[in-house]
């Protein structure tokens with residue numbers, strides 16, 4: 238049994254494939270955290286870890302002793318105002334105005350399977366492949382029940398954790414704060430590894446030591462944002478890509494979130510992740526329930542790479558639902574950087590025709606096909622074809638289909654332009670405080686997705702377009718953050734709910750569209766990669782990584798993204814040079830080799846290419862077809878440390894049977910005093926006993942040699958902005 242309860246020690250023991258997590262019902266009913274790490278036997282008594290030394294100034298529950306103070310305990314859920322003075326995970330305000338909360342064990346169940354989280358993305362598995370523990374806690378200051386839910390899965394080292402609050406009545410309570418997961422550690426000897434970025438520079442990995450005091454990061458943007466990603470890794474100081482103990486927390490949520498890390502005066506450490514309480518407050522009526530987003534917890538003793546691979550395979554098997562996840566995606570050409578708003582049906586058809594002749598498989602028509610939109614100042618919300626520009630969309634799509642190409646279309650469902658028929662009809666559908674100052678972003682406003690009628694309108698108009706033509710893909714964009722978060726449809730006491738209800742509305746629209754069009758391939762996007770999160774991946778199998786398509790800039794973006802997310806989720810294209818974002822020119826070969834690491838496509842004017850580039854596109858497409866199965870399904874390794882931030886970076890995919898490897902190595906810049914005269918690439922993940930043969934040169938070596946001594950790539954990586962692919966197969 239992966240989950241067991243010892244009546245004698247009052248201990249829960251959870252086992253994943255290689256890890257264990259142990260918790261215990263403490264003397265005042267609190268749920269104490271005893272252990273999380275590499276697998277240990279169940280049944281052994283770890284109670285001694287629950288007790289710490291008496292500390293001055295640590296109040297304790299009456300009838301107990303100072304040793305039992307909650308302030309010096311490692312807890313599974315910490316409550317506000319009842320003796321734990323750190324950042325706490327739950328704060329419930331009662332009708333008497335008090336926010337004092339205390340969670341006390343009431344009952345538990347262990348059962349096969351895992352129930353969905355109503356309205357929210359959540360991991361899933363066939364009933365016999367997972368088991369769920371529900372620990373029901375009771376708030377000592379109200380009748381509210383707090384249900385802590387933990388699921389473990391066969392062949393995986395992930396624990397899925399969420400919290401549900403149930404109000405049996407008789408009075409409403411206000412949820413002022415609710416974190417989805419908490420990890421307490423006795424020591425602060427860890428580094429925090431997380432992803433920071435900005436527009437066109439998303440998800441660069443950052444590694445900093447935990448320091449005394451509060452730290453962390455968050456989004457208050459109403460979506461995940463370009464700036465940080467909703468996940469954190471706590472890595473032992475010596476952990477590298479391949480070795481060392483690391484703990485991860487990844488949130489399945491696409492709204493404002495917070496990661497709170499605190500190293501206290503005794504160097505004990507607490508890390509929590511969940512909805513950002515700055516923009517959240519929820520009135521829970523008698524009889525109602527509230528579900529927190531889910532967190533995926535991972536422990537690995539195989540370093541950051543081991544942790545990443547746990548997340549990759551789990552997201553693929555248990556989070557991404559799309560029927561496309563294990564399928565080679567159509568190679569697309571997107572017209573955005575080719576035309577921006579300057580196009581008509583003839584230009585789009587010409588693009589499609591040239592693309593088809595090179596082996597490209599889908600034309601994606603980006604922004605500007607609807608309403609009267611010829612720049613970014615109008616028409617969002619008017620999801621009706623601009624027939625003056627495009628004629629009959631159905632006919633255009635038919636013509637493109639006749640070329641053997643699929644057709645895809647851009648939408649930005651959550652937005653509205655002031656200059657739109659929709660705004661003229663429904664000004665009250667905008668998120669804003671009525672009659673007061675409001676903010677614009679890219680000249681646009683945000684629809685109030687908490688309103689059912691807004692979601693209905695969007696579903697009907699988008700479904701109408703999708704039914705009108707053979708549209709097999711949509712790019713779902715979101716180009717500004719939320720401000721003046723206020724809904725004209727909710728009473729004063731529920732305004733704190735709007736930001737979360739917005740996210741629920743976005744999820745509902747996804748859900749309804751996928752029910753109607755189950756095979757629709759959706760690519761997420763938000764001004765590039767401003768909403769790249771595991772919540773979105775529940776609905777969409779791929780997300781545009783960044784508006785920065787410069788191949789060298791893409792390396793730290795894609796390798797940073799790989800901390801949590803698999804290659805098959807990363808939208809990556811070859812674009813024109815000089816690059817539109819960086820004005821840099823690099824070889825077509827390098828652009829192709831970097832884009833190969835995600836979903837593959839083109840973002841340039843195919844009709845304007847010379848013969849040499851056309852030839853290279855054919856070759857790149859050949860490589861995509863040759864390697865995409867390995868890239869999509871293989872195990873991903875960052876071969877070099879430092880997430881692509883050094884001059885030389887390499888990464889590889891290894892097939893499940895360890896018999897095939899594709900490694901990409903890139904040197905961004907060279908100099909006589911480069912990092913090291915020898916570029917030694919040690920290829921991880923191989924079978925040490927097998928002999929691997931390079932596919933396009935006379936070279937063979939044992940797996941053990943390739944893994945430990947490595948290959949010398951110095952000659953292949955001479956110069957600036959050069960790349961090389963190494964394809965190896967075991968004999």
Ligand code: GLA
Nearest residue numbers: 573603604762763764765784
């Ligand atoms: C965002 C996207 C781009 C493009 C434009 C269209 O910036 O990231 O790829 O779709 O919007 O307006």
